[in-house]
Structures are given as structure tokens and as C-alpha cells.
Amino acid sequence: MTAPGEAARRKPARRPTIKDIARRAGVSESAVSFALNDRPGVSQDTRARVRRVAEELGWQANSAARALSGEHAGALGLVLARPAQTLGVESFFLQLVSGIQEVLSVRRIALLFQVVEDLDAECALYRRWWAERRVDGVLVVDPRTEDPRPELLAALGLPAVVIGGPAAPGPATAEPTAAHPQPPLSTVWADDSEAMARVLDHLHGLGHRRIVHVAGLPGLAHTERRISSLRTEAARRGLDARRVRSVTTDYSDAEGANATRRVLDAPEPPTAIIYDNDVMAVAGASVAAGRGIPVPDRLSIVAWDDSALCRVTHPRLTALVRDTPGFGRLAAQELLTVLDGGPPRTVQGEQPHLEARESTGPCPAG
Missing domain, CATH: 1.10.260.40 (lambda repressor-like DNA-binding domains)
Structure with a gap:
């Protein structure tokens, strides 16, 4: 009792x-x-x-009451339209959100996060949030080459910052110019083209001429930038386009492994593979080990994003190292600046650097 x-x-x-x-x-x-x-x-x-x-x-104060009275909701929105199976294994978004949250917590602003099945559902959610005054602004991730979201958000008058930038962003400047007029939404972006050039410089310097890029989702602006940069940099070095190519995946370990099996089964398998995230790189290394292909003696591997996985795998994986939480902090601060009355602008994040580890070595003879 x-x-x-x-x-x-x-x-x-x-x-x-x-x-x-x-x-x-x-x-x-x-x-x-x-x-x-x-x-x-x-x-x-x-x-x-x-x-x-x-x-x-x-x-x-009650957030709904504040919204009805015309005051701020005290929350920012972040929507992710990605395959659900990729969220639990990819560390990039966890690091990005940690940086965003670090900035928002100082201002006691909440982050409203939601996962949806596709872009249509994401746009519908923006409309609902706007109608209900649930958020003061949104952080937009995974910009597409054909993307309806910037136009929708501009029409709604919902402040936003695009994380990742358009397919071909202008210079990092706060002032519009004739060549690069004022953008409708603020953008923070990283130079994927320059990063790919650094990776190819490293592999080309080691003598590799058959290189495959296991890319992420097709249609994403950063995926297309990386694919385009690989073609451009390969041509600049006089490499055969049939031997330097990209294949797209969904970022998961399963598709990363499947893509690795396919390219290794090709008549002229690559001597080096660039993976668009750490999870696929580790999966690819596992496939190579299962086939008795030593890394890096017969196959060099590069991961686009560094993580603990890259550093504890044997051999340790060569990777692009960047401050992902810092990228999140930059995006959050930019959105707060817009909410405080600042103009939309394009801001470039810190350039990643390539850290060479044991997974890359000279091209094997033959």
C-alpha cells in the first residue's frame, strides 16, 4: 500500500x-x-x-503562446532527408549537430530536429513549421543540384542558412558584386573541389593511375562537385578518363562494400579507391582483406572524412581531416546573424587537410 x-x-x-x-x-x-x-x-x-x-x-514562457503573440519561437529547425539506415553509422552529422548545439545553447535556443523520407516531405514540413510558427529559422543540409528548398524558404520568408553550398558557390564574401550578386539565402560551404585536388595530388604522386571514387548520393551538390573535380583534376594530369571514375552509393557500409566488390572485379581494377565517408572506407578495407588484397601494397584507400574509425582500423586510413563541429558552429552563428538582422551572404569554412597514414602507398608494379 x-x-x-x-x-x-x-x-x-x-x-x-x-x-x-x-x-x-x-x-x-x-x-x-x-x-x-x-x-x-x-x-x-x-x-x-x-x-x-x-x-x-x-x-x-510557453513557446506556442509566444508564437501566437508574434514573439520568437526560441527554436531553429534542422531536417534530414536521408536513408534511415545511414544515420546510425555516419559520424558527420553527429559532429555537425554538436557544433550547432554548442552555439545555440549559449543563446538558450532549442534545435528542432526531424528525419523525413524525401525532399517533398521536407518541404511540407517547412510549410507546417512556418504556419505554426514553430521555428524562427532553419539550417538546410544536403543541397541538391536541382533544389526547390531555397525558393520555397525565400517565398515563406523563413530565415535559413544552407550548409554545403550550391553546386558552384561564389567567393567567400559578405559583400555582393556584379559577378556574384547578393544570394537569397546565406550559405556556408567547404571547397570540395580543392579537397579532391589534394587527394588526387597525393595518389598521383604515389604513381596511381587507376583510381575509383566511391561517391555518396547522386544529385547532392557536394557529390556532384567531387565527381566533377575528379574528372577535371584527372584530365589536368593527363590521366585516362576510363581509369579514373566515380560510382555513386547511399553512403552506407553495405553499398560501400558492394561498390568495392564491383570495381575490384573489373577487368582493370583500381590501385586506389577514394571513399566519400569513413564508414564506406572501412567497409572497403574489409572487402579487400577478405579477398587477400593487402592495403596498401596492392590497394591504397583514402577516406573523405576522418574519424575514430579511420584511426583505429589496421592499417590506419589516410583521410581528409576537417573541423566538422566548427563547420556546425559557423552555420549556427551565421543563422543567428541573419535573425539579428544581418544580410544573407556566402561564407567559406575551413579547408580540410589530407593526413597521410598507412593505407596509402606507392602504386604496385604491373
């Missing part, structure tokens, strides 16, 4: 209301509303007393 005192202790605490604040502060409920919403009609002493009592009671 439960004792009365124990039942009382188990009862959920009641959230304080404006009536509770008014009773303790000895003022009317309308005076509390004026004081908490920083409106005229009460003295400075009353305003200070009401706010002190509200803090003592742990009172917080």
Missing part, C-alpha cells in the same frame, strides 16, 4: 503560471504580463520584482 506522503512525492510538479507569479509578487496578472514581455505600464521596481519572482519559481 502506498503511503499518502509517497504518492504526493510522486505527483509531477506543476508548472508555475502567471497567476502564481502575480500572487507571490503582490501584483495583478496584467502587470506580470507587462513586466515579463518588457512592455510599458509598470514601474521599474515592479518589473524587477516580477522578474525576480519568475526566476525563483522557474517560470518559462
Whole structure:
């Protein structure tokens, strides 16, 4: 039998209301509303007393009520339209969100995160958030080469920052120019083309001439930039386009492994493979080991994103190292700047560097 005192202790605490604040502060409920919403009609002493009592009671404004009154929702949105099976294994988004959250927590702003099945569902969610005033702005990830989201968000008047940039972003500048007019939405981007050039420089310098790029999802702006850069850099070095090529996947370890099997079964298998994330690179190394292909003696492997996986795998994987949490912080800060009245602009993130480890070596003879 439960004792009365124990039942009382188990009862959920009641959230304080404006009536509770008014009773303790000895003022009317309308005076509390004026004081908490920083409106005229009460003295400075009353305003200070009401706010002190509200803090003592742990009172917080209701987000729905704030939205209905035209105030800020106190939240930013992030929607991810990706295959669900890739989310649990790819570390990039966890690191990105940690950087975003680091900035938002200082301003006590919440991050509303949702996973949807496709781009149509993402656009529908933006419309609902806008209609319900659920968020003050959104962070847009995975920009597409054909992307309806910037136009939709601009039409809704919903502030946004695109993380990853368009297929061919302009220079990192806060001022519009004739060649690069003012963008409709702010963008933070990383130079994938330059990063690919660094990877190819490394492999070409080791003598590799048959190179396969196991890319991510087709249609994503950064996937297309990397594929295009590989072709451009290969041509600049006089490499045969039939021997330097890209294949697309869904970023998962399963598709990374399947792609590795296919390219290794080709009449002229690659001597080096570039993977668009760490998970696929580790899966590819496992396929090579299962076939008795030593890394790097017969096959060199490069991972686009560095992670703990790359550093604990044997041999350790050569990888592009970048500050992904810092990229998230940059995006969040840019959105806050827009919300504070700043103009949309294009901002370039820190350039990644290639860290050569044991998974890359000289091209094998023959």
C-alpha cells in the first residue's frame, strides 16, 4: 500500500503560471504580463520584482503562446532527408549537430530536429513549421543540384542558412558584386573541389593511375562537385578518363562494400579507391582483406572524412581531416546573424587537410 506522503512525492510538479507569479509578487496578472514581455505600464521596481519572482519559481514562457503573440519561437529547425539506415553509422552529422548545439545553447535556443523520407516531405514540413510558427529559422543540409528548398524558404520568408553550398558557390564574401550578386539565402560551404585536388595530388604522386571514387548520393551538390573535380583534376594530369571514375552509393557500409566488390572485379581494377565517408572506407578495407588484397601494397584507400574509425582500423586510413563541429558552429552563428538582422551572404569554412597514414602507398608494379 502506498503511503499518502509517497504518492504526493510522486505527483509531477506543476508548472508555475502567471497567476502564481502575480500572487507571490503582490501584483495583478496584467502587470506580470507587462513586466515579463518588457512592455510599458509598470514601474521599474515592479518589473524587477516580477522578474525576480519568475526566476525563483522557474517560470518559462510557453513557446506556442509566444508564437501566437508574434514573439520568437526560441527554436531553429534542422531536417534530414536521408536513408534511415545511414544515420546510425555516419559520424558527420553527429559532429555537425554538436557544433550547432554548442552555439545555440549559449543563446538558450532549442534545435528542432526531424528525419523525413524525401525532399517533398521536407518541404511540407517547412510549410507546417512556418504556419505554426514553430521555428524562427532553419539550417538546410544536403543541397541538391536541382533544389526547390531555397525558393520555397525565400517565398515563406523563413530565415535559413544552407550548409554545403550550391553546386558552384561564389567567393567567400559578405559583400555582393556584379559577378556574384547578393544570394537569397546565406550559405556556408567547404571547397570540395580543392579537397579532391589534394587527394588526387597525393595518389598521383604515389604513381596511381587507376583510381575509383566511391561517391555518396547522386544529385547532392557536394557529390556532384567531387565527381566533377575528379574528372577535371584527372584530365589536368593527363590521366585516362576510363581509369579514373566515380560510382555513386547511399553512403552506407553495405553499398560501400558492394561498390568495392564491383570495381575490384573489373577487368582493370583500381590501385586506389577514394571513399566519400569513413564508414564506406572501412567497409572497403574489409572487402579487400577478405579477398587477400593487402592495403596498401596492392590497394591504397583514402577516406573523405576522418574519424575514430579511420584511426583505429589496421592499417590506419589516410583521410581528409576537417573541423566538422566548427563547420556546425559557423552555420549556427551565421543563422543567428541573419535573425539579428544581418544580410544573407556566402561564407567559406575551413579547408580540410589530407593526413597521410598507412593505407596509402606507392602504386604496385604491373
